[in-house]
Amino acid sequence: MSSLKVEMVAADRKVWEGEAKFVRARSIAGxxxxxxxxxxxxxxxxxxxxxxxxxDGARSTVTVDGGFLSVDSDIVTIVAExxxxxxxxxxxx
Numbered sequence: 001m002s003s004l005k006v007e008m009v010a011a012d013r014k015v016w017e018g019e020a021k022f023v024r025a026r027s028i029a030g031x032x033x034x035x036x037x038x039x040x041x042x043x044x045x046x047x048x049x050x051x052x053x054x055x056d057g058a059r060s061t062v063t064v065d066g067g068f069l070s071v072d073s074d075i076v077t078i079v080a081e082x083x084x085x086x087x088x089x090x091x092x093x
Contacts, residue, residue, distance in 0.1 A: 002036040002037065002074065003019040003020060003021055003036060003055055003074070004019065004020045004021065004022075004023060004034065004035075004036055004074050004075070004076050005018075005019060005074060005075045005076070006018060006019070006020045006023060006052055006076045006077075006078070007075075007076070007077050007078070008050065008052070008062070008078040008080075008083065009077075009078070009079050009080075009083075010080055010081070010082055010083040011080075011081050011082065015062060015083045015085055016052065016060065016062075016085075018054060019054065019055050020052045020053055020054050020055065020076075021035070021036070021053055021054070021055055022034065022035055022051075022052075022053040023050070023051070023052050023053075023076050023078075024049075024050070024051040025043075025045055025048075025049075025050045025051075025064075025069055025078065026045065026046050026048040026049070027043035027044055027045055027046065027069065028043075028044045028045075028046055029043065032069065034069075034071055034076055036074050037074070038071050038074075039071075040071060040072045040073075041069070041070070041071040041072075042068065042069070042070050042071075043068065043069045043070075044066075044067075044068060045064055045066050045067045045068060045069055045078070045080065046066055047063075047064065047065050047066050048063065048064065049061050049062070049063055049064075050062055050063075050064055050078060062083050062084060062085045063083070063084040064078070064080035064082070064083050064084075065080060065081055065082045065083075065084075066080060066081070067079050067080030067081060068080075
């Protein structure tokens with residue numbers, strides 16, 4: 001199964017980096033669901049949750065204050081000024 005390489009960064013640190021099978025985020029145009037093979041995309045994120053489903057099925061959720069999401073060749077980069085990972089949840093299905 002192919003995967004996404006995901007990097008989530010805040011202004012002051014790298015929050016998460018790894019392989020995932022699914023990323024969900026909310027943009028100014030609505031909810032985005034990113035799977036491997038997704039077309040190139042540059043989106044403006046609004047305040048809300050970003051969820052990442054890792055290859056092992058664990059899901060992590062963080063809250064961003066807005067930012068940008070870029071998808072290109074199965075590489076997803078999420079950049080936000082502030083990422084609240086204090087309530088980061090990790091659950092396995």
